[in-house]
Amino acid sequence: MSKDTDKKIVVRMAPSPTGNLHIGTARTTLYNFLFAKKYGGKFILRIEDTDKERSTKEFEENILTGLLWLGLQHDEFYRQSERGDIYVDYVKRMIENGSAYISKETPTEPGQRESVVRFKNPNKKITFNDLIRGEVTFDTTELLDFVIARSPEEPLYHLAVVVDDHEMKVTHVIRGDDHISNTPRQILIQEAIGAKRPEYAHLPLIVDSSRAKLSKRKHGAVVWLDTYKEEGYQPEALLNYFSLLGWNPGDDREIFTLDEITQIFDILRVQKGSAVFDVLKLKWINKEHLKRLPLDVVNSEIKNWINKSLRIKNEGVDVDEGRIEKIIPIIFERISVWGEVTQLIDNGEFDYVLRTPKYTARDLTWKGEKDFANTLRHIERVIILLTDIPENDWTADKIKEVVWPYAESEGKGSVLWPIRYALSGMQKSPDPFTLATILGKEETLKRLSAANDILKNEK
RNA sequence: GGCCCUAUCGUCUAUCGGUUAGGACACAAGCUUUUCAAGCUUGGAAGCGGGGUUCGACUCCCCGUAGGGUCACCA
Numbered sequence: 443m444s445k446d447t448d449k450k451i452v453v454r455m456a457p458s459p460t461g462n463l464h465i466g467t468a469r470t471t472l473y474n475f476l477f478a479k480k481y482g483g484k485f486i487l488r489i490e491d492t493d494k495e496r497s498t499k500e501f502e503e504n505i506l507t508g509l510l511w512l513g514l515q516h517d518e519f520y521r522q523s524e525r526g527d528i529y530v531d532y533v534k535r536m537i538e539n540g541s542a543y544i545s546k547e548t549p550t551e552p553g554q555r556e557s558v559v560r561f562k563n564p565n566k567k568i569t570f571n572d573l574i575r576g577e578v579t580f581d582t583t584e585l586l587d588f589v590i591a592r593s594p595e596e597p598l599y600h601l602a603v604v605v606d607d608h609e610m611k612v613t614h615v616i617r618g619d620d621h622i623s624n625t626p627r628q629i630l631i632q633e634a635i636g637a638k639r640p641e642y643a644h645l646p647l648i649v650d651s652s653r654a655k656l657s658k659r660k661h662g663a664v665v666w667l668d669t670y671k672e673e674g675y676q677p678e679a680l681l682n683y684f685s686l687l688g689w690n691p692g693d694d695r696e697i698f699t700l701d702e703i704t705q706i707f708d709i710l711r712v713q714k715g716s717a718v719f720d721v722l723k724l725k726w727i728n729k730e731h732l733k734r735l736p737l738d739v740v741n742s743e744i745k746n747w748i749n750k751s752l753r754i755k756n757e758g759v760d761v762d763e764g765r766i767e768k769i770i771p772i773i774f775e776r777i778s779v780w781g782e783v784t785q786l787i788d789n790g791e792f793d794y795v796l797r798t799p800k801y802t803a804r805d806l807t808w809k810g811e812k813d814f815a816n817t818l819r820h821i822e823r824v825i826i827l828l829t830d831i832p833e834n835d836w837t838a839d840k841i842k843e844v845v846w847p848y849a850e851s852e853g854k855g856s857v858l859w860p861i862r863y864a865l866s867g868m869q870k871s872p873d874p875f876t877l878a879t880i881l882g883k884e885e886t887l888k889r890l891s892a893a894n895d896i897l898k899n900e901k
Numbered sequence: 902g903g904c905c906c907u908a909u910c911g912u913c914u915a916u917c918g919g920u921u922a923g924g925a926c927a928c929a930a931g932c933u934u935u936u937c938a939a940g941c942u943u944g945g946a947a948g949c950g951g952g953g954u955u956c957g958a959c960u961c962c963c964c965g966u967a968g969g970g971u972c973a974c975c976a
Contacts, residue, residue, distance in 0.1 A: 458975080460975075460976070490976060491976095492976080493975055493976065495975085496975070496976085550974095551974080553974075554974050559974095578905075579905090581904080584903070584904065584972085589974050591974085592974050598973090598974070602976095603976090618970095619906070619907090619970065620970055621970095621971095622905065622906065622970075622971080623904075623905060623906090623970075623971045623972070624971085624976090626905095644906085646907080647969075647970075649969075651911090652968095653968060653969060654968095654969075655969075655970070683913095686914085687913075688913090690915075693924090694915085694923085696925060696926090713913090713914080714906080715907050715969095716907070716969065716970090717913065718911095718913075719912095720912050720913065722912085722926060723912070723926045724926095726925085726927090772939095774939095775940095776937090776938055776939080791937095808935075842934080846934075849934085853935090854934070854935050855935040856935085859935050859936070861935095862935070862936070863936090868936090868937090869937080870936055871936070871937065871938095872936095873934080873937085874935085875934090
C-alpha cells in the first residue's frame, strides 16, 4: 500500500439514520478513519437515508454529534436523500442496457408497488478478495433478480451504495461482517454499471457474552454511544477500547491516544473472529486515560460531577468547599469513570464530609475489645495528643507521627479503628490520618469528643 | 434450512512449523501503617474433536462439531 504509486485512498462510513449512534457504528467509523488518516486518504461520511419511513433528522443529528464528540471528523459529507437525480440516471441506463428491467408484481404487503426495478441476474460465481478474510466466493444464482429500486425515483440500498461508492471514487469499503453477504450483490451491480471494484475489508462483529451481535432490540442502552457519554467516559478511552476489539498493535501496548493508534494501525492485523464487548476492560482503559489527564482537568471534572449529586442537591447539605477540595484525590483513586463520582456521593461514601456521623459505642470499638473501657481510654489519649499539634502543622504525616507510637504500644487496631470510626461513622473509609486532615483540627477534635461522650454514656 | 464467516485462558489477544504457549482485563492470595481504595508481588486459568502433510504442528489441508452472520419493495 505505497502512497506514491497508488491513487489516493478514499473510504466512507455509511450509517443509516434509523437509530441512535450504535457503538458498533462508532467502531467501524474508527477503523475507516484510522485507515484514511494512516495513508493520507479521505474519509467520507454518507448518510444512507433512502428509507424515508425509518430515517429521521434526530437520529442523523445524534450520529453526527456522537462521531464528532469522539473526534472522528469526516472530510466530506453526503446525504443520499439529496442525490436522487444521480440514482435515476443510473437506473435508466441500466434499464436501457438490459442489466435491469421493470417488473410487474403482485403486492403481498401494504406499501408494495405493482411494478419495481429488478436487476437482471447473470447468475454467476463471484469471488472477491477481503483484506481481512482472504478470498470469498458466492454463487449469485440464489439471489434471483433482486429488486434494486421501487421505481427509478426510489432507489434501494444496494443500488445507492454501489452508485455512490463509484461516484465518490471509494477505494476501500470497510464495514461490518454482517455486510459480507451483501458484497456479491453489490459487485454484480458494479459490473453492470461499469464501476471499478473497491477493496473490501469486513470487520468482525462486536458481540455480547453469549456471542450474539449487539443489537438495540436485545441489548438496549448498552449499544448506544450516548450511554457512555452520559456515564462520563473519555472519548479517547472509548476509541482506544474500540480499536482493541478486533485489532492489536502486535506488542503489549494497550493504552494509546487517537494519534498513536493512527500511527500504528494496520488493517491487515484485524482479527477474523468476533469480539465480546467487555465493559470491565473498557473501564480499566478509561481509568488509564484518566490517570494521564492534567491535574487541573481532573479537579474541575470531579467538582462538576460532584455537583450532579442528588444527595447534595436534594438534601441541601452544607458543603464545605475546603473539605471538597481535599477529598478530590480520594475520589479520584476510587473511580474509573466520571459518573462514578456522582454515584459515590449519592451512595453516601463521602457522607463524613457532608454531615456529622452517627454510630453506637459498639461500632466504635475494635472487634478484639471485650468492653468499651480501652476504647474510651484511647480516644481520650488521642484527643490530648492531637490537641498539642499546632493548627498550621495539621497534616496527615504529622498526625500519624504523633499518634503512631501510642497506637503501636496499645495495639494498632484497638486505637486506630475507634478514631477512624469516630471521624467517619463508617465501616469503610480512608485512614484516620487522612480523615483528620480532611476535617481539620477543630472538627476532628469535635468528633472525637462526641465519641468520648457516647462511650461514657455507655459505661 | 440454504449460503457465508469464525474457532488460543472466563474476556480481549501474542504466536506468522520448533516457545516452559506470552501479555492485559477479571478472579484469588499475600504485602503495604486498623477498615476501604490505590499500589506492589505471586497464583490459578487456553490451543473444540478426528484425520492427514511434515523430522516436527496452536500454526498448513480435509472432515466433523460448535458458535455467529445473512437470506426484504430495511440498511
